[in-house]
Amino acid sequence: MFSIRPYQSPDWPFLWPILQSVFATGDTYAFSPTSTEAEIHNTWVTLPQATFVATTAAGAVIGTYVLKPNQPGLGSHVCNCGYVVAESARGCGVATGLCEHSQAQARALGYRSMQFNLVVSTNVAAVRLWQKLGFAIVGTLPGAFKHSRMGYVDAYIMHKSLFAS
Secondary structure, rough: EEEEEEEOHHHHHHHHHHHHHHHHOOOOOOOOOOOOOHHHHHHHOOOOOEEEEEEEEEOEEEEEEEEOOOOOHHHOEEEEEEEEOHHHOOOOHHHHHHHHHHHHHHHHHOOOOOEEEEEEEHHHHHHHHHHOOOEEEEEEEEEEEEEEEOOEEEEEEEEOOOOOO
16 A cells, blocks of 8 residues: 655655666666766756655655646646656556546646656556556657667657546
8 A cells, every 4th residue: 555645855865766776777768877866856856846756654655756837838738747666666556546646636736638748669568557547649759769778769649638528
């Protein structure tokens, strides 16, 4: 069992190793595998509108997401999120819980839809999960992601309306 709450600064020493281990693989996120702790802190904590963490009953950080406008101004009614789950917590419903939580938060903040700008096509588990949660692939970006092992692979733009049409 896990719960989701807003990020707090004492979470960083526990969150950073999770983020670093995911970004270092170079197979799911566009961050450079050599990104510094300061760069990732800025991108994951400082710049987004909100950052949340998933924690176990004992308080261990096992996942996180960020929520931010996808574009400024006239595109700011569409939000963007990013999700990371600790390797030890994968397959336990954490990503599903984070995504569902983020949609509720986005609705509460007045966003009309959610867009993922760069879902790596080879990240089959993520693509399948986002589709299960109602996201549609609305575009394919040929060769847009430089995968650490597979070279240039396609990336998807995925989208979901947060309100019934």
